[in-house]
Amino acid sequence: MHQNSTTTSTTDITTSRRRLGGPRIALAAAALLLAGALAAGTSSCSDTSRASESEPLCIDGALPVGERTPLIDAVCTDPPSALSAAAEQQQRANAEAAAASAAELQRRDAITIVTCGTGTPIPSDRVQACTAVFVNGLFLLFDAGDGAQRSMERSLLPITEIDALFLTHFHSDHIADVGEVISRSWILGRTTELPVYGGEAVRRVVDGFNAVYALDDQYREAHHGEDILNSRVEPAVPHTIDDPGAEGRVVYERDGVAVTAFRVNHPPIEPALGYRIDYAGKSVVISGDTTDTASLRAMSEGADVLVSEVMNRDVLEAVECALKRLDDPRNARLIRDIRTYHIGTTELAGLAQNAGVRTLVLTHQVPSFDNADPRVELLLAAPIRAIYSGELIAAKDGQRIVVELE
Numbered sequence: 197m198h199q200n201s202t203t204t205s206t207t208d209i210t211t212s213r214r215r216l217g218g219p220r221i222a223l224a225a226a227a228l229l230l231a232g233a234l235a236a237g238t239s240s241c242s243d244t245s246r247a248s249e250s251e252p253l254c255i256d257g258a259l260p261v262g263e264r265t266p267l268i269d270a271v272c273t274d275p276p277s278a279l280s281a282a283a284e285q286q287q288r289a290n291a292e293a294a295a296a297s298a299a300e301l302q303r304r305d306a307i308t309i310v311t312c313g314t315g316t317p318i319p320s321d322r323v324q325a326c327t328a329v330f331v332n333g334l335f336l337l338f339d340a341g342d343g344a345q346r347s348m349e350r351s352l353l354p355i356t357e358i359d360a361l362f363l364t365h366f367h368s369d370h371i372a373d374v375g376e377v378i379s380r381s382w383i384l385g386r387t388t389e390l391p392v393y394g395g396e397a398v399r400r401v402v403d404g405f406n407a408v409y410a411l412d413d414q415y416r417e418a419h420h421g422e423d424i425l426n427s428r429v430e431p432a433v434p435h436t437i438d439d440p441g442a443e444g445r446v447v448y449e450r451d452g453v454a455v456t457a458f459r460v461n462h463p464p465i466e467p468a469l470g471y472r473i474d475y476a477g478k479s480v481v482i483s484g485d486t487t488d489t490a491s492l493r494a495m496s497e498g499a500d501v502l503v504s505e506v507m508n509r510d511v512l513e514a515v516e517c518a519l520k521r522l523d524d525p526r527n528a529r530l531i532r533d534i535r536t537y538h539i540g541t542t543e544l545a546g547l548a549q550n551a552g553v554r555t556l557v558l559t560h561q562v563p564s565f566d567n568a569d570p571r572v573e574l575l576l577a578a579p580i581r582a583i584y585s586g587e588l589i590a591a592k593d594g595q596r597i598v599v600e601l602e
């Protein structure tokens with residue numbers, strides 16, 4: 197779908213531009229400009245400030261979208277061709293698998309967490325930050341680093357039904373795939389607004405992705421028709437979370453589900469946020485990127501699940517020393533700096549133990565070994581197990597953790 201529509205749209209633009217010759221060029225160009233501005237939902241970009249957050253982004257200039265080529269339905273035979281029969285079988289199986297997955301995730305008698313991305317910027321086969329929480333029929337997504345969207349599709353998450361995206365902070369490994377989450381959920385069928393919550397600069401981040409994808413939105417609407425792909429639905433809507441402090445503040449409430457944002461410690465990021473989801477007496481805490489800090493300790497008190505970042509300090513120190521011996525001071529410094537703003541295995545184990553956390557889920561694993569690498573157990577899980585007596589899950593991408601409700 198992606199390939200075909202993009203190719204066709206490119207052809208359309210070329211054809212359209214060829215037609216715009218001679219004396220009518222000025223009039224046609226003016227009409228295109230107006231159509232582009234209207235389609236983008238903008239009248240003028242002279243004032244780039246917006247009265248409210250729900251107003252669409254002002255995109256400067258016309259969007260160059262031409263006419264689409266005439267569309268002809270496929271000739272379908274009865275009985276179907278062998279190729280078409282096989283396609284029908286495949287499509288039916290896909291639809292049934294997706295429906296079964298969605299039904300399981302949207303069970304009202306459980307909270308399900310899917311670790312759609314457990315990696316970091318350090319290269320490995322792990323997808324970057326991505327945690328999905330399904331609670332009382334809601335699909336809440338926390339962070340969308342590189343690969344998040346494809347991971348969610350691979351795990352058959354009902355991405356057209358994402359209710360809200362929450363960003364912990366704006367490091368690239370937490371936001372790189374925000375554009376794809378917004379776009380793919382729309383292309384695959386999202387018809388409702390997608391709110392994106394985050395700290396002070398969230399509007400800049402969301403508006404940026406909206407601006408980058410605006411042309412694609414216009415192409416697809418022009419090509420497929422606004423009845424099934426309305427470009428006004430696509431752009432995400434930023435919701436700024438004013439500094440919630442260490443004590444935290446409820447920033448989202450719906451159907452008995454409350455999401456509390458709280459400040460964590462990930463300098464020099466200001467502010468870096470963690471989140472706590474409460475529903476029916478159960479709670480899930482998302483650490484975000486942070487050192488061991490009082491707010492995370494307080495928010496984790498009695499939590500059913502703590503999904504936390506984790507770092508093995510010894511490994512990083514060993515790598516730093518190795519890089520120095522290899523006369524690679526630049527990378528040695530990068531590794532040194534990483535140690536200053538994450539939580540070590542021993543600290544995390546103590547935090548979870550003291551807070552009485554029932555299940556500790558390790559994500560954002562530093563270093564990021566491949567999903568199947570046995571060193572995850574040896575260097576991340578084992579040191580924690582020595583201190584923490586609750587259930588420990590060193591998560592892999594796509595893992596599901598279910599909290600049954602009483």
Ligand SMILES: [Zn+2]
Nearest residue numbers: 365367462485
């Ligand atoms: Zn970070």
Ligand SMILES: [Zn+2]
Nearest residue numbers: 316367369485
């Ligand atoms: Zn990170």
